[in-house]
Amino acid sequence: MADHALSDAEILRQIPPARAAEHSARKRGHRARTVRFDRAHARIVVELSSGVVFAFPVRSIPALRRATPGELAKVALSASGGGLRWAALDIDLSVAGLLLAAVDPAERVRHLAAEAGRATSEAKAAAARVNGAKGGRPRKSAARAAPTTRRKIAV
Structure with missing residues (x-):
């Protein structure tokens, strides 16, 4: 693998378009705004920046099945809103991956x-x-079309 280090100037040049892309994704509703653990239904509830709310049962994620309610309640959003994080469990989940x-x-x-x-x-x-x-x-062409055959049925 080639070692390709970016110059400071190149990094600074990439920041404004990256911020614009992030702002656009957030406006379109592609980022999580809030996340919480719903103890009553044993599920994680996520609200997107578009206002769409979705939830998934904890049992649907094998890594979360053995977690206690207290551990599950300590879910946090990544800085971008693109992921969910349980630091104590060392578990990260992609919001897009969960939706897919x-x-x-x-x-x-x-x-x-x-x-x-x-x-x-x-x-x-x-x-x-x-x-x-x-x-x-x-x-x-007629020659390439799938042939249709009709059978005569004796009555």
Whole structure:
């Protein structure tokens, strides 16, 4: 692995865009604002900066299953709001990871694939122009279409 040290000037140059990206993520609601342990229902409740509230049962996280209610109550937010931390238990959980874990894996893949398909780049645009110059996407021919067979049923 190459050792690449950043200069002080490069670090200082990266700070304003990083702060702007963090501010934007917080405005869109992608950061946790509060977190608490709900003893009555044995779950962790998280409120996002968008006002969305979600909760997950402690038993759904193997690392938290043996923790006492007192230990679970000592949950804290990371400075960015992107993670939950139990210092005494040495456990860190990603808020985004928790949200993704709550969604069916097949649905998660479909959503991520749809997002990837919306991505644009100069390379993708250039490929579309080349394909368009060739006449676009080839039409399905009758020969390539899946054959349909009908069976006669004797009556």
